[in-house]
Structure formats: C-alpha cells, structure tokens
Amino acid sequence: MLLVAIAIVFLAACFAGLFWRLASRFDAQQCTAEWLDRFSVKSYAPMERLLDSNDLAFLASQPGYRPEIGKRLMAERRKIFRAYLRLLVRDFNQLIGIGKLMVVYSNLDQHEFARSLGRQQVQFYARICALQVQLALHPLGWTSVDARDLLAALGDMRTKVRQMTSAGPALAQWA
Amino acid sequence: MHQLPIEQQILLVVEIAALAILCLRIWLIGLHRVYVYFFGFLVLELLQALIPVLVPLESRLYRDSYVASEAFILAFFALVVLELYSKVLRDLPGIAGTARRYIKATLALAIVVALLLLGLGKAQATVTGYLSSFEQTVMSSLVVFVLLVSAFLVYYPVPLARNVIVYLMGYAVFFLTNATVFLTIDLGHYWNRQLGSIIMGVEAVCFIFWLLALSRQGEYKRVVVGHQWNPADEQKLRAQLDAINASLLRAIRK
Numbered sequence: 001m002l003l004v005a006i007a008i009v010f011l012a013a014c015f016a017g018l019f020w021r022l023a024s025r026f027d028a029q030q031c032t033a034e035w036l037d038r039f040s041v042k043s044y045a046p047m048e049r050l051l052d053s054n055d056l057a058f059l060a061s062q063p064g065y066r067p068e069i070g071k072r073l074m075a076e077r078r079k080i081f082r083a084y085l086r087l088l089v090r091d092f093n094q095l096i097g098i099g100k101l102m103v104v105y106s107n108l109d110q111h112e113f114a115r116s117l118g119r120q121q122v123q124f125y126a127r128i129c130a131l132q133v134q135l136a137l138h139p140l141g142w143t144s145v146d147a148r149d150l151l152a153a154l155g156d157m158r159t160k161v162r163q164m165t166s167a168g169p170a171l172a173q174w175a
Numbered sequence: 176m177h178q179l180p181i182e183q184q185i186l187l188v189v190e191i192a193a194l195a196i197l198c199l200r201i202w203l204i205g206l207h208r209v210y211v212y213f214f215g216f217l218v219l220e221l222l223q224a225l226i227p228v229l230v231p232l233e234s235r236l237y238r239d240s241y242v243a244s245e246a247f248i249l250a251f252f253a254l255v256v257l258e259l260y261s262k263v264l265r266d267l268p269g270i271a272g273t274a275r276r277y278i279k280a281t282l283a284l285a286i287v288v289a290l291l292l293l294g295l296g297k298a299q300a301t302v303t304g305y306l307s308s309f310e311q312t313v314m315s316s317l318v319v320f321v322l323l324v325s326a327f328l329v330y331y332p333v334p335l336a337r338n339v340i341v342y343l344m345g346y347a348v349f350f351l352t353n354a355t356v357f358l359t360i361d362l363g364h365y366w367n368r369q370l371g372s373i374i375m376g377v378e379a380v381c382f383i384f385w386l387l388a389l390s391r392q393g394e395y396k397r398v399v400v401g402h403q404w405n406p407a408d409e410q411k412l413r414a415q416l417d418a419i420n421a422s423l424l425r426a427i428r429k
Binding site for chain 2 (some may be wrong): 005008015095106108110111
C-alpha cells in the first residue's frame with residue numbers, strides 16, 4: 001500500500017510538472033532567422049584546444065614554473081570550458097527547437113526527421129553527461145577531455161535542419 | 176438517498192448541481208458539437224448521479240443500474256480521451272506519423288501497466304467486485320495514456336487551445352483519483368465510505384473546475400510561452416518560420 005501511495009504521489013508530481021510545462025510553452029519567438037544566420041559551429045573551435053595537455057607541457061618547460069601555476073591555469077580553463085559547454089547546450093537546444101517547429105508545422109509527414117531529432121538529442125545529452133564526468137575527473141589527472149564529438153553533433157544537427165528545408169515544401173499554411 | 180452518509184449526500188447534491196449547470200453551459204456555448212463524447216460523458220454522469228435519488232440503495236435495481244451505467248461511462252472515458260487528442264493533432268500533417276506511432280506505443284504500454292496492476296488485486300467474486308477490477312484496469316491505463324500523451328505535447332510545440340489544457344488537467348485528476356481508489360479496493364482495503372466520499376468530492380471539484388474554466392474563447396486561444404495567443408502573434412510566428420526557411424535555403428545555395 002505504501003508503494004502504491006508513493007507511485008500515486010510520483011504520478012501526481014509528473015502531471016503537475018507536465019501541465020506547468022504545457023502552460024509555459026516553448027518560445028518560438030527566440031527561434032529567429034537572425035539567430036540562425038549568426039550561428040556557426042566554428043565559434044566553438046577553441047573548445048578543442050582549451051584542455052590540451054600540450055599547453056601545460058610547454059608551460060612546465062619554462063623557467064620559474066611551479067605546479068601551482070599549472071593547476072591555476074587548468075582550473076581557469078576548465079571554468080571557460082564549462083561556460084562554452086553551457087552555450088553549446090543552449091545552441092543545440094535552439095536548433096532542436098527549430099527542428100521541432102519545422103516538424104509540427106510541415107505540410108508533409110516528417111516522421112523520419114522527428115525520429116532522427118529525438119535520437120540525436122538523446123546521443124547529445126549522453127555525450128554532455130560523459131563530458132561532465134571527464135571534466136570532474138580532469139583535476140585528478142584525467143586528460144582525455146574531448147569536445148570534438150559534441151561539436152560534430154552540433155554540426156550534424158545544423159545540417160539536418162538544413163536538409164529538412166531542402167527536402168520538402170515550405171512550412172504549412174496556418175489554418 | 177437518505178441511506179447515504181451525510182457528507183456523501185451533500186457531495187451528491189453538489190455534484191448533481193455542478194453537472195447540470197456544466198451540461199447546460201457546454202450546450203449554450205456550443206462546445207457540445209466540438210466535444211461530442213465529452214458532452215455524452217457528462218450527461219451519463221448526471222443520469223448516474225440521479226440513480227441514488229430515485230432508487231433505494233439496497234435494492235437489486237440500484238446495483239444493476241449502477242453497473243450498467245458505469246460500463247457505459249467507462250467506454251466514454253476512453254472515447255473522450257481519444258476525441259481530445261484527435262482534435263489536437265488533426266490539422267498537423269508534419270507530426271501525424273510520429274503521433275500515430277507514439278500513441279500506438281503509449282496504448283500498448285498503458286494496457287501492459289494496467290494488466291500488471293490487475294495482477295496485484297484480490298477481486299471479490301461478485302459483480303461489483305469484477306466491475307471494480309475492470310474499472311481499475313481502465314482507469315490505470317487512461318492515467319498512463321494521458322500522462323504519456325501530455326509528455327508528447329510538451330516535447331513538440333503543438334499549438335494548444337486553452338480548453339484543451341483545461342480538459343487535460345481535469346482528466347488527469349479525475350482518472351488518477353479513480354484509479355487510486357479502485358486500486359485500493361482491489362488490494363483488499365474496503366474503506367467504502369471514505370473512498371466513496373473521496374471520489375465524489377474529487378469529481379465534484381473536477382466538474383466545477385470545468386464549469387469555471389471552459390469557454391468558447393478557450394477554443395481559439397492558443398497557449399504559447401505562458402501568454403495568450405493572438406492573431407498578431409500568429410502572423411509574427413508565420414513570418415519567422417518563413418524567414419527561417421528562407422535563411423536555410425540561402426545557406427544551402429552558398
């Protein structure tokens with residue numbers, strides 16, 4: 001009976017959360033053409049080098065180097081990397097949002113595209129989680145923090161959204 | 176009616192009044208043509224609520240009338256939910272295939288969950304015992320169905336009329352309460368008076384909520400970003416979507 005009560009409370013909480021989200025829907029007004037024109041995966045290129053151990057090795061070879069300097073440098077770089085990561089997730093979500101808008105308002109059934117969007121989203125978030133774990137282990141000596149997969153996923157998403165536009169007619173007429 | 180506990184008598188009066196006014200309101204604002212099965216469900220609920228007023232509670236006629244009306248109402252629950260989602264997703268060809276597949280999977284999962292819960296129960300070998308088990312199965316499957324399809328509507332930016340969200344909220348509370356009560360009975364806790372009062376109380380609240388929240392304007396007001404949709408926003412969104420489209424086509428041609 002206790003398990004049933006817990007399940008009911010959990011379901012009620014799920015419903016409450018869903019209805020709150022339904023009442024505060026996705027902001028289509030943020031998905032502007034200007035944003036899409038400005039968007040470029042290249043702006044995230046610095047992420048590929050930020051945590052590169054070669055920089056630390058070079059610094060260590062310099063006279064007057066102390067380990068504290070290296071630690072402080074990498075801590076600051078991790079902070080910058082995390083900031084980039086937040087922006088990257090935001091931009092990815094924005095692209096997903098545009099993709100979903102196109103699915104909803106398309107004249108043709110976009111089942112394959114919708115499925116691909118969902119798959120990419122799951123894979124992207126899984127990579128983000130893995131990267132966060134790697135970042136957490138970085139101070140302990142974990143050196144292979146690699147953002148290239150994520151940047152490739154972002155580029156893929158941008159390409160898919162483009163392909164969707166080129167594959168079919170323009171967006172649905174609003175009834 | 177004089178055989179019901181006092182709190183249930185009061186709740187019954189409130190429920191009958193709320194249902195009658197709600198049916199009248201839905202009729203007057205024309206929503207009975209839009210949500211045919213929902214209106215039918217309300218009329219059936221009103222007729223069922225009148226049974227204890229007209230028929231002695233201890234009689235066989237009461238039991239048979241209740242069981243028969245409850246069977247119809249259960250069928251209408253399913254129709255009402257399917258009617259709502261078919262209206263929401265009707266004019267969106269882009270999402271039709273995805274929605275169809277998702278709803279099939281959701282239905283299958285809802286049935287599996289309901290049957291698993293059925294396995295937990297210890298139904299009494301009486302007509303009302305079997306009805307209770309059947310109701311618990313139907314209600315549990317509807318709870319899961321409404322939950323998962325609501326999640327679908329949250330994931331995709333499907334434009335929703337305000338009335339749709341009002342219906343969904345009412346259904347969620349209605350089905351969750353009924354499923355909980357029937358599951359409790361099925362698990363062998365025959366707290367009939369308390370559970371009966373809970374069901375009647377929650378149903379009365381749902382009817383009053385629908386009475387206050389449903390409106391003709393609610394069919395046209397689209398909920399986007401927590402503010403009311405208006406034609407100017409609609410034009411702006413169309414223009415933005417067209418501009419996004421054009422921007423992507425320019426990028427491809429480069």
